[in-house]
Amino acid sequence: MNIDQAYHLLFMGALIIFAVLIGIMLIRAVIGPRITDRILSINMIGTMTICSIAILSGLLHEGYLTDVALIYAMLSFVAVLILAVMYIPAKSTRGQKQSRPEMADTAKEKKLQQSQSGETTRQKARKKGKKA
Amino acid sequence: MEWIRFFITAALLIMGMISFISAVIGVYRFGFVMNRMHAAGIGDTLGLLCVVSAMAVASGLNMDTLKLLFLIFFMWFTSPVSTHFLSQVEYYTNRERARFMTFRKGGEPRES
Numbered sequence: 001m002n003i004d005q006a007y008h009l010l011f012m013g014a015l016i017i018f019a020v021l022i023g024i025m026l027i028r029a030v031i032g033p034r035i036t037d038r039i040l041s042i043n044m045i046g047t048m049t050i051c052s053i054a055i056l057s058g059l060l061h062e063g064y065l066t067d068v069a070l071i072y073a074m075l076s077f078v079a080v081l082i083l084a085v086m087y088i089p090a091k092s093t094r095g096q097k098q099s100r101p102e103m104a105d106t107a108k109e110k111k112l113q114q115s116q117s118g119e120t121t122r123q124k125a126r127k128k129g130k131k132a
Numbered sequence: 133m134e135w136i137r138f139f140i141t142a143a144l145l146i147m148g149m150i151s152f153i154s155a156v157i158g159v160y161r162f163g164f165v166m167n168r169m170h171a172a173g174i175g176d177t178l179g180l181l182c183v184v185s186a187m188a189v190a191s192g193l194n195m196d197t198l199k200l201l202f203l204i205f206f207m208w209f210t211s212p213v214s215t216h217f218l219s220q221v222e223y224y225t226n227r228e229r230a231r232f233m234t235f236r237k238g239g240e241p242r243e244s
Contacts, residue, residue, distance in 0.1 A: 044175060
């Protein structure tokens with residue numbers, strides 16, 4: 001067996017496995033129940049694509065494909081970051097006491113935590129301060 | 133000598149494929165996003181390290197090796213950042229988060 005044939009076989013097998021894994025992660029992105037599942041699977045697809053571009057540069061003996069992999073890594077990172085930042089509410093500035101806009105309702109949780117462990121220590125401290 | 137390099141490449145590539153496959157299985161078997169992030173981190177770090185270093189071994193010592201090492205460096209810095217932002221999104225938008233996550237006693241974790 002020639003060594004070029006061996007490399008070709010190895011890289012083609014790895015590329016086929018990567019194609020199957022990308023398809024499986026695409027199904028996960030479709031059926032993901034929440035938005036974070038979808039962003040997570042998009043992130044995984046980006047990582048696998050970077051790996052398959054790196055393998056392709058070895059398969060075709062083309063050096064410039066590694067540059068393409070680098071650019072793809074930056075693009076995938078920026079895409080995930082912007083998709084994530086769109087859903088995070090704006091932060092309150094430091095020093096001022098603004099109420100942070102909460103998208104999830106915290107009232108249920110606070111009731112749940114109080115029913116589990118009574119009053120928390122910080123709330124007790126606040127009440128004492130108010131009385132004094 | 134060529135065959136030794138081939139076997140090192142094959143071993144690294146197979147290790148990378150195994151870690152990617154385990155990452156995908158973990159993403160399917162876990163039930164909540166925070167656990168899935170943990171499973172996806174395997175592929176983002178160990179899988180990328182093994183596959184890209186396999187290609188660096190296969191290409192020999194030239195400019196491409198430097199680019200591939202810089203690719204590992206870049207992905208290892210950016211992957212935790214994107215995972216952190218994803219967990220922030222999950223914290224702010226999940227209405228039933230108290231069912232899945234436990235918070236520190238004494239209030240919200242990021243209360244300023």
